[in-house]
Amino acid sequence: MPKCSGSITIAVMPKDVQTGAVDLSGEKIHWKPSGGLSYGSYLNLEQLLSAQKPLSECPDEMLFIVIHQVTELWMKLTLHELTGVLRQIQSDELNPAFKMLARVARIQGQLILSWDVLSTMTPLDFMSFRDQLLQSSGFQSYQYRTLEFMLGNKNKELIEVHREEPEIYARLKKTLEAPSIYDETVRVLARRGFDIPKDRVERDWSEPYEPHADVEAAWLEVYRDVETHWDLYELAEKLVDLEHKFQQWRFAHMKTVERIIGHKRGTGGTSGVSYLQKALGLQFFPELWSVRTAI
Ligand code: HEM
Numbered sequence: 001m002p003k004c005s006g007s008i009t010i011a012v013m014p015k016d017v018q019t020g021a022v023d024l025s026g027e028k029i030h031w032k033p034s035g036g037l038s039y040g041s042y043l044n045l046e047q048l049l050s051a052q053k054p055l056s057e058c059p060d061e062m063l064f065i066v067i068h069q070v071t072e073l074w075m076k077l078t079l080h081e082l083t084g085v086l087r088q089i090q091s092d093e094l095n096p097a098f099k100m101l102a103r104v105a106r107i108q109g110q111l112i113l114s115w116d117v118l119s120t121m122t123p124l125d126f127m128s129f130r131d132q133l134l135q136s137s138g139f140q141s142y143q144y145r146t147l148e149f150m151l152g153n154k155n156k157e158l159i160e161v162h163r164e165e166p167e168i169y170a171r172l173k174k175t176l177e178a179p180s181i182y183d184e185t186v187r188v189l190a191r192r193g194f195d196i197p198k199d200r201v202e203r204d205w206s207e208p209y210e211p212h213a214d215v216e217a218a219w220l221e222v223y224r225d226v227e228t229h230w231d232l233y234e235l236a237e238k239l240v241d242l243e244h245k246f247q248q249w250r251f252a253h254m255k256t257v258e259r260i261i262g263h264k265r266g267t268g269g270t271s272g273v274s275y276l277q278k279a280l281g282l283q284f285f286p287e288l289w290s291v292r293t294a295i
Helices: 046-050 061-090 094-118 121-128 143-152 156-162 166-176 181-191 212-223 228-260 271-278 285-295
Strands: none
Touching: 061 094, 061 143, 061 181, 121 156, 121 228, 143 156, 143 166, 143 181, 143 228, 156 166, 181 212, 181 228, 212 228, 212 285, 228 271, 228 285
């Protein structure tokens, strides 16, 4: 029977490979950056890197904190981009909005991948520090709620968890009461002459959007003649892409949670995985999905 090990040959290092330190001679390095700014001070690294404060001595708590913080940072950039998208759509400048939506899609790609890192945490690892979290939960992420409100999941009950934080509460309420990206998109359809019901162009924006057959019919017209309506077609596809990726994030979160805590109740007080499964049914841009059946 052949042995499993192959023969070993000693490779000689090619001549152009260097080991040890990079030769810095000839480089004009700013050893003492002047002007009062360095990499660390520009990025506020002291503050950023001292914001990880585990409550236990369990080694895996650091991963748990970092992954949440990284997600919050990506959400911050996403909100920044989406605020721009909203403004551009309001002023009928769709091309600049596409550039920002493309960036948002890449960020979402990063966020979806991040579950791979978190899934290296076993149930035992997590249970070693879970009690320290008390009642804190991602459910209280106000950036996540802002994102949902901006995209169109107008569930006013959800801001109540921020009642004790007046500034955050006021900001969330403002976003809740403003048109979402989809509301603004439907208004663009109206401005372009599509037959959109009046109560979809002006309404109480804090209420959930109700799908309407006329809006689906307008999208159908767009899809049936993409050459005439190319930018609306592109906007529709970019929004579907955004929602698709949002769903992928939600699904990966739910599955990671199931893998780590099974069907235990969440620290935020919900039923846990069953709650997260319900959230999978939410849709931001309903007619953009239903029109696909009609195409
Ligand atoms: C061990 C890892 C994690 C577990 C066990 C976990 C568990 C849960 C549970 C059970 C909920 C439902 C609310 C509750 O009752 O607490 C929830 C919600 C949530 N989690 Fe996580 N989570 C984890 C990681 C993360 C990470 C890394 C993020 C990134 C920020 C995150 C963000 C959220 C958000 C935004 C919600 C609200 C979702 C919604 O209301 O639709 N979670 N999580």
